Amino acid sequence: MAQRVRASSQHNAENLFMPVQKALRVKPANGKRVVLGDLGNKSTISQAASKVLTSNVCKEKPKPSFAKVKKKCNQLQNTEVKENVIVKQVKEKPLPRFPTSMEVMGRLPSENLCQNFSQMLLNIEDLDAGDVHDANLCCEYVKDVYIHLREIEEKGAVKPMYLEGCQITGNMRTILIEWLVQVHSRFQMMQETMYLTVGIIDRFLQAHPVHKSKLQLVGVTAMLIASKYEEIFSPRIADFSYITDHSCTRAQIREMERCILKVLSFNLSFPIVLHFLRRVAKVGDASTQLYTLAKYLSELSLIDYDMVHYPASQVSAAAFALALKVLDFGEWTPTLQHYTGYTEDHLMPVMKHLAKNVLRVNEGMTKHTIIKTKYASPKQMKISTIPHLKSDSLRTLAESSS
Structure with missing residues (x-):
């Protein structure tokens, strides 16, 4: 520690009086520098430089005037007054009061509040509590999932009698869906695919009425889209073209697929x-x-x-x-x-x-x-x-x- 202090003090002295050293450089007597002669722990400052150092160090600093001392005291007093004011304000500020349980419940939405009260009054069993160890059932947020599904179905609801004023009638829709049920069974697809197909058809025809000659094309294309969304291995476009006896070509199915997805804004996540x-x-x-x-x-x-x-x-x-x-x-x-x-x-x-x-x-x-x-x-x-x-x-x- 002493060596560190000594080295730092010497370094500071060298930095402080660097101009003096530059002014009082003295060449060696021989005119040549001895190898490693000037390097080491020995002081390299000449006698003239040492006189300047001693004179600067020993010289007394001038005493400050009375006006400066008074000004400094006033500044210290002002800072102390400000600190006292801040401390008083902190002490006078009341502590935050924690809300009661009824106040917290009053801030909740009315639906959640009614649900909590009904669960307490009717002693409803939590049916998801036993599924904690099964990660596939998502018991921690399964209730939130179904609340979200209910919100989605309200936003994307189908209007009653949406085919009024169109060339397509309700009976035509029934015939189309019955035929699609047979196609669904022929391809052995999942149950979700059939429900999603019908949802795509209704939402597309509601927003974009088509001619009755294109109804079968709409149905086949809707099932193609639903199979891509739900199935692991979706049937090919050629398979759907074949199932219609090539009355719907592959190019027509691709074009209708683009049209349906554009009308639905690629939103296929409505609940079934x-x-x-x-x-x-x-x-x-x-x-x-x-x-x-x-x-x-x-x-x-x-x-x-x-x-x-x-x-x-x-x-x-x-x-x-x-x-x-x-x-x-x-x-x-x-x-x-x-x-x-x-x-x-x-x-x-x-x-x-x-x-x-x-x-x-x-x-x-x-x-x-x-x-x-x-x-x-x-x-x-x-x-x-x-x-x-x-x-x-x-x-x-x-x-x-x-």
């Missing part, structure tokens, strides 16, 4: 019935038969033009509630009401529509029976042929809708 139906089935602890019947009722709504304006969440909840009634598996519980957001009274108009569709298919009042044939297979548990669908309660519910 299956998204909500799986959630309702988990809440209701549904059996395989109950879930399959709810799927059958939901798929019948695809070909019903009068039901295009019902949101997917309401259709799924109504299909599950009607399946509970048909199979006599229970009633619409407060837990189902809490997680779906619908009471049985809200679901009753949709349940009547679904019961009417079942009655028309069973009694031959319509020739559109492709979906009934599809669910009559053993793969679908022959759910469309069960005797419960011919009960008097279902008939009464269907007749009350007209």
